[in-house]
Amino acid sequence: MPFDALKPKVTTILAHDKESIGQRLTEICELLQTTMGYYDWVGFYFANHKEKTLHLKAFAGEPTDHTVIPFGKGICGQVAETNSNFVVADVKAQNNYIACSMYVKAEIVVPLFKDGKNVGQIDIDSHTEDPFSEEDERFLEWVNQQVAEIL
Structure with missing residues (x-):
């Protein structure tokens, strides 16, 4: 499904204000x-700046042991410090990668900003090598902008 077709679905889910934020994020x-054939695991992590940790709030895909990630550790932890998107075409080429599953071949992490502050991120793992494009980045930035409005 093209990203433009997903946008109204995301907007509709986030508008369900009778549901908790956690439930809407899970949806x-x-x-x-x-919907996206190469998005094998999708999750939202949120920052605890005092403890310098990320905490998994919602996800879809196989359960993970990585529910708390220190800033700087792995791709997610690096995004918490750099405030920049991180696209990894081949996770085996990253020396600071936290393996969540032996099937993961690529990852994209896009920071989520609220009032100019990096408060979390969307993290996507793929079992496909090098699947993520600039179009994925722009779409995920848009998703995070929509999510920020309900936080």
Whole structure:
């Protein structure tokens, strides 16, 4: 499904204000994970700046042991420090990669900003080598902008 067709679905999910934020985020994860063939795991991590850790709030895909990630550790931890998108075409080429599954071949992490502050991120793992494009980045930035509005 093209990203333009997903945008109204994301908007509709986020508008369900009778549901908790966590439930809406889980629904976004499930939508992306089931719709995009190369999005094998989708999750939202949120920052605890005092402890310098990221905490998994919502996800779709295989359960992970990585529910808390220190800033600087792995791709997610690096994004927490750099405030920049991180696209990894081949996770085996990264020496600071945290392996979540032996099937993961690529990862994209896009920071989520609220009032100019990096408060979290969307993290996507793929079992396909080098699947992510600039179009994925722009779409995920848009998703995070929409999510920031309900935080």
